[in-house]
Amino acid sequence: MDSNPVKDKLKRGEPSIGTWSTTGDPAAVEIMARQTELDWINIDFEHNPIDVSTAVNCLRASEGSGKPLFARIPWNDKVWIKRILDIGFMGIVVPDVKNPEEAEAAVQAAKYRPRGIRGIGSSRGQLVFGPDYYANANDMTLVVIMIEDPVAVDCIDDIMQVPGVDVCFIGPNDLANMMDLPTGMDNQAPTHIEAVQKVVDAGKRNGIATGIHTGSGEEAARRIKQGMQWFPIGSDARMLKMGVDGQLAAMKAGLAGEAVATNGAESGGTFY
């Protein structure tokens, strides 16, 4: 793979929907990567006990699927960005970028000269992507800047105009927290809705893909209709929990003699 199919899709103006791995478990990543309608998986190093030597096995587990893996790093830090890209991630998600200077620092860390300062030394990059890795990496690498503070919304056009920023992606919980609002996915507070819409509108003006972390397929459909192009549905841990909760609720309803919604889960088949 010497180009990034997710970047290609975004350039064509199409939505590219993936999910998060908060477990960092290669088996979970393998199952999700084989879901043909998910375009990518993002491993979340920001809030979870995942280390780089585990994550490289997530990359190996997903390889046969042809799906790019991205990584949310713990902070906007050039050392993290270098190590993550060097082991073969095809993009970075950078938390809480507050202004164009911070966006510029993230892009510089992610790109080789002349655009950036990334150092030479990706053995796995060359192994997996081939001997032209250094020539192709700048084009291939997706840079996702997270908008999680109203100060970033106030300068969103300037952030989007930093060359090399591909996506501005909203963290709904941190944004709510920084606005002194109750947290939660699919936030319905009017001021939160207004801030999210400002980011979407700026994305359209500047030709930059936007997104928000969604909690369900139902929200994902609404966000696509709103004009968003790049975002995850939940995470492996969230979907596992929702699956368990849903099936236990169905069992209880069945025992109580109520109609049971299967919610897409098939009871036949041999996948278990």
Ligand code: 3PY
């Ligand atoms: C948030 O909601 O703050 C997030 O970072 C989600 O990814």
Ligand code: MG
């Ligand atoms: Mg956040």
